[in-house]
Amino acid sequence: MNAPDLTTAVGELTLAGPVMAASGCGGTGRELEPFTDLSSLGALVTRSVTLDARAGTRPPRAVETPSGLVVDTGLQGPGLQGFLATELPWLAQRKVRTVVSIAGENLGEWAELARRVALSPGVAAVEVNLSWPPGSTASRDSFAAEKIVAAVRRDIPRGVVLLAKVAADPHTVVDVSRAVLKAGAEAVVVGHGPAALALDPGTLRPVLGGDAGRLGGPAVNPVALRCVWDLHEALPDVPLVGGGGVRSGLDALVMLAAGASAVQVGSALLHDPGAVRRITEELSAQLEQRGIARVADLVGSAHRSTSETGDTP
Amino acid sequence: MTATDRGPVQVLGEVLSNKRTGGYHHLTLVAPGVAERFRPGTVVALAVGGELSDRLLRRSIAIYRARATGAYKSTVELVLAPREPGEAWLASLAPGAVVDVVGPLGRPYALPTEPVPCTLVGSGLDAAPLFSLADRLKDRGCPVHMVLAGRSDQEVFGALDAKRAAKTVVVVTEDGSVGIRGEVAAVLPEVLRRSGSDVVYAAGPGHLLHEVAAVAEQHGAWSQTAVGTGLVCATGSCLTCVVPVVGEDGISRMVRACTEGPVFRGDRVRWGDLGTVPADAWGAPHTAEGDS
């Protein structure tokens, strides 16, 4: 058999491979360069860009927990202007498929971020980080999510794909996804991990400087998988990106079979800066072993009965 | 080496030996590519727990020594203490065991261009990287003086080594079990005066670095301080290991200890504000409070 065809499409967003670096976990791209050929990334999702520069949350910002980590960076970053001046051009120059994650504080900011990002060269898609600002319920509340996505959609030309990143919460994910699709998102990204907490065993006080954070890593993987599964059942034609605890080619394969057209790798990149390349290679080997010629044939296949898929020995 | 080979590498390292010395473990890894790129002050980030482990975060450890040309080609030596399960796992590795290594990472100690006297100050295990630094300084003709500190004799690292590495050695312990009883800040002014040091290099906890930076400044010496932080990815991606540092332009920024550090000029770090986001830092919220 020839090497499997790894190309995939998330709506209008075509990718050379189905493995993306999740927002905030691949840095600006520069940090991964020593470890990964950046062209092996299906896409790099940037850290969420805010309108103004942000110093971020008081440290410590991350703590290891069972099979994962609890993290709150408070979106430290140079702000939109700094991002457009120093980070985006570097990615564009290297032809890295770039998805820009944006995070606004209010509808005016969301619209401004959308407009200025979408006008910049080298942007393949915009990902709306619905878990911002802190305390916002938009990533699991369809009403709030719809308003934000509609504001962003108005300011993005059709050629730029709009992704909405929602909470990886099986109780809300279908409703919220319907809302963001109605507002003009082309695909749904699963998703932000749940709110979480770690206490210091000595002081019995929160470890993180910002007290609480979000859970990421293998611990959230079955939850994210359930979201992708339920979404594909409810909305079989909607392109999905599945993220949450993906750290191997097999994890990626499973996420794709559950209905995702692409996967995002987050905290696994903090463990292994070469993770995207490795996972892509492992996935390719898995496909070859199973006699699956194209990623596209795999997407959603777990929902079909075995007689439909069953040409594998 | 070309500019592109100077970046870090990711390799499967093999444990060559693992010996106990006092309360510490001395681990030697065969890690091709790391020693060639090593400069004193840089670190390696090790994955812990082996293949079946779900421990996500790497342990960052300053390199003690590196040899690019030995019987085993490229080795790095590390000193560790089993303070938490990941370090305990590393400390338990037998020769032949395999560890995923990323390194060398971070900004090294800056070396003086002239053969000026230097004082190296280290507390406990954090003193480990000062020994290869001492070698490099001596290669440049710099007279080297050392101050080693710890709570007790058990905690002081490398006092014997130091006798070879440095012209003079002062050992300070909190309990007086070896050397002078007291604090580094109490003995350092005299060491700097006697040695006429132009540069002070330091490694240890924040409060010690703060004191060293202050004493160096009073003495008119430069200081180069290596901060240890809760390093997470160690490659600069995750923005979790940040410290407040004043830039050339006078503006304070939250910068990554793993990438812009771990070595900073001592007079640039806002020691009193470590572990916080100062209200005047670039991008800080305008109220004194942090994020909600």
Ligand SMILES: Cc1cc2nc3c(=O)[nH]c(=O)nc-3n(C[C@H](O)[C@H](O)[C@H](O)COP(=O)(O)O)c2cc1C
């Ligand atoms: C250090 C770190 C920074 C992150 N920054 C962002 C961010 O800027 N925007 C965002 O939407 N998600 C951010 N996330 C969430 C991840 O993109 C991802 O959704 C989450 O970690 C779950 O995936 P994982 O289990 O693969 O880590 C961040 C996660 C981590 C660990």
